[in-house]
Structures are given as structure tokens and as C-alpha cells.
Amino acid sequence: MVSTRILIPAAAVVVALGLSSVFVVDEREKALVLQFGEVVAVRETAGLAFKVPLIQEVVRYDDRILSLPTPPLEVTPLDDRRLVVDAFARWRIVDVVKFRQAVGTQGIQLAQNRLQNLIVNAIREVMGSVPSTAVLSADRTSLMNRIRDIAKGQAAALGVDVIDVRLTRTDLPDQNLSATYARMRAEREREAADEIARGGEAAQRVRATADRTVIELTSEARKQAEIIRGEADAERNAIYAEAFGRDPEFFAFTRSLTSYERALQAGNSSIVMQPDSTFFDYLRSDKAE
Template sequence: MRKTAYLLPVFVILLVVFLSSIFVVDERQKALVLQFGQIKAVKEDPGLAFKVPLIQEVVFYDDRILSLDTDEIEVTPADDRRLVVDAFARYRIADVVKFRQAVGVGGIRVAEDRLSGILNSMIREVLGADQVTSDRILSEDRRELTNRIRDRARVQALSLGLDVVDVRLKQTNLPTSSLEVTFARMRAEREREAADEIARGNEAAQRVRALADRTVVETLSVANKDANVIRGEADAERNRVFAEAYGADQEFFAFYRSLQAYEKALNGSNTSLVITPDSQFFDYFNGETAAPAE
């Protein structure tokens, strides 16, 4: 009974010591075993692992791909058109030993501050190069430029034990002080283009109107010519008919022409004629008729 009283605490202590020597490495993590601040082991494979209890400690680091947003910075491309850009990066801890040696107990917070400084420096270096203009930054070459930023940042980030997986530019804007000037220039360019379009439209309209006016004059000229020809032919035909009628029946022809004369002379309600009653004009009113032609 007395032995059991002594063995139970010893067993409990041994159990606690054994359990404290065991730790689990998750598949999303890497672990460092430290002894008085010195690295004694690196655990990168998931599963159970052991350490010396009370003497050694375990520090876990995320093995997943992490994100980092950089602050906005101003860059000046080759065309001196200043831009405000900000980026985000995807990175992971590639070497936990280098990472621990580089950042110490500061961990991810210190590492991201340093990585942000590296990214900003590479952004200024790449986007401010001699051959890089603002138009190129805003064009399809943007992807090539971000790849160049990623590759240069990766070289420097390796000293921190980090691997830069990707870099992208989130926004590329003009500084606030330059927006009004840029908008004014854009408005002036649009107004100039509009004035050019209006001038070209007016010129085309004048050509169309001139062509239409010429077509009208030509059409009227041809129509008047045709009308005069038809009118002349009609007069000739009328004269021919009159001539034939006169030759066929002179008395009827004289009667017909008298009726035409009466119609023209007595047109209206206030016509007055001052002639003698025995005038030849009233032969058919007097009931007299010309002798038939022999």
C-alpha cells in the first residue's frame, strides 16, 4: 500500500513528462525545435515528433501560401508621368531556418515589413526604368513588368527564407494633383477630335449639297428642254390640224375661230366693246354666215 502511494505520483510525473515531449506537426505547418534559443531540429513532415521536455520548445510556422498588400507608392516612368501604384504579393516560408535567423522572434510581422520594403524598392526600380512608360504600365506589358518585379524580389527575399510566388499590381492611378490637369488635357483632345469630325462632316455635307444642286439644275434643264420640244411638236401638230380643218371646211373653221375670239373677248362680267353693229366681228350674232367655199 505504501509502495502504491509512492508509485502513483511517479507514474503521473512520468506521464506528464512523456506527453510534454510529444508534439504534432500539422500538414499546413513547419516546426522548429529550439533549445535555449538555438535550433536543434526542423520538422517539415506532418505527424508526431518528439522533443526534450522542459529544455526544448517548439515554434510553428505556416507552410501555406500567404498574402501581403503593399502600401501605395509613387513611381515616375520614363515619360515623367507620375503614377500611384499599390501591389499585392503571394509568398511562402521556403526555409524555416533562414526565416528564424533573419526575423528572430518577430515572426511574420517583421518578415512582412521587410518583404514590403523589398517589393516597394523593386516596383520603383522596374517601373522607373528607362524603357518603361506609363502607357506600357497600363498596357498588356503590365504582366511582364510584374513578373520582373517578382523575380527580382524573389532573389532578395531568399535571404529571409521566403519564396515570392507572385506579384500583381492592384491599382495604377494618377496622383490627385495631376488628375485635373490630365482630365483637362483629355477634354481638350476630345474637343479637338469633335471639332475635326464636325469640320469633316460639314465638308461632306457641302459636297453633297453642291452635287444635289447641280443635279437639280441639270434635271430642270433637261426637263425644260424636253418640255420645249414637246410644246413645239404640239404647236406644230395643232397648226397641222387647223390647216387640215381649214382645207376641209372653210365655213366651219371660220365659225370655230369666231367662237374662240368671242370667248377671249367676252371673258369676265364687266367686258365692254365699242364697235359698230355691222362689224364683221358680229356676223354670227346677226345670223349671217359666210358663203361656202366652192
């Protein structure tokens, strides 16, 4: 009976020790087996693993790709225009032993702080070597790759790999936006004024050309009209001269009848003259009879 009471607790202790010597490594993590703070084993594959109970302990680290955003920071490109830049990085622990030695017991949090400083310094270094136009352009892939490569080389001492760095925002500081917008507005207004001036100049040229064309056409038309009128007058005079030459008496008679028609129309003013006036030659002469 006494031996049974002793064996049951002993068995329980043995079972507890056996269970505490076994641990499971998940496929999303890496594990270190530590003994008195020193690394004695590395477990990077998923499955069961063993350790010495009470003496050894297991420290687990995430084996997935992790994200790290950076705080907004002001950078000064090569042309001294300040910019506000946001970025984020993707990183992963590749050497868990070196990672443990670099961060100690503080783990992921300390690694992120150090990695953030590395990325910020890399951003400042790259952004300071190019003009702001290269930073603000749509194609910033080469800049991001340079930042990634610099951060990757410096982060190797932490046992991590910087997989990618992306710039999410590159803007002007708030205090510079109003001045920039005013300068852009003034530039657009100047361009609009230039376009209006060029348009007015072109319109003036077209108007002047049209006016000159009108004057030329009108002058030509008047010239042709005067020529035609002169030719008609000459032809009329020739007809009159020919008619007068054929029968001067009849020509004088018709001219007198025309004068009578114009002078004696109804509504004309009264005419007072002597009966023996030459105006009435054909009315009182034998020829009129």
C-alpha cells in the same frame, strides 16, 4: 511510508519531464528545436518529436502560403506620369533554418516587413522601366511576373519563396484625375467636332449634287418643252398656212367669226365704232347674206 512519500513526487517529476520531452508537429507548420539559442534539430514532418527537457525549446513556424498586402505607393513610369499602385504577394517559408537566422526571435512579423520592402522596391524598379500605357493596360502579366522574379531572388536570403505578386490597383493620383478627365473630355469634344464638320461637309456635297441635278433635270425638261412647243407651233402654223392656201376666203371668214365671239361676249366692255367699220364686213356684206 517515508519511501512512498518520496517515490510519488519523484514519479511525478519523471512523468512531467517525460511529457515535456515530447511535442507534436502539426501538418500546417514546421518546428525547430533550439538549445541555448542554437538550432539542433528541424522537424518538417507531422507527428511526434522529442527534445531534451529544460534545456531545449521548440519554435514553430507556419508552413502554409501566406498573404502580404502592400500599402498604396506612388510610382513614376518611363513617361513621367505618376501612378498609385496597390499589390499583394503570396509567400511561404521554405528554409526554416535560414529563416530563423534572418529574423531571429521576431519571426513572421519581421519577415513580412522585410519582404514588403523588397516587393515595393521591385514594383518601383519594374514600373519605372515601362511607360504608363503598359501599366494601365489589361494585360499586366509580364510586369507582375518580373516583379515576382525580382522579389523571389532577393527573398531567398530570408529563407522564403515569393510564389506570386499581383497588382490590384493602378490609378492616377487624385490630384491628376480632374486634369486627366478634362483632357479626355476635350479630346472627345474635338473628335465630335471633327465628326460634325465632316458630316456637314458631306451633307453640303450631297445638297450641292442634288441642287445641280435638279437644275440639270429642270433645264433639260424646259429644253424638251421648248422643242415640243416649237414643233407644235410649227405644225399649227403649217396647218394654218395649208388651210389658208386652200380657201383664203373661208379662212378670213372663220377668223372674223372668232373675233366676233371674243368681242361680243356677255360682260365685256362696250365697243363704240362706226357701222361701216371693216370689223363688220361679214355682217353687212352680200357674202354674209
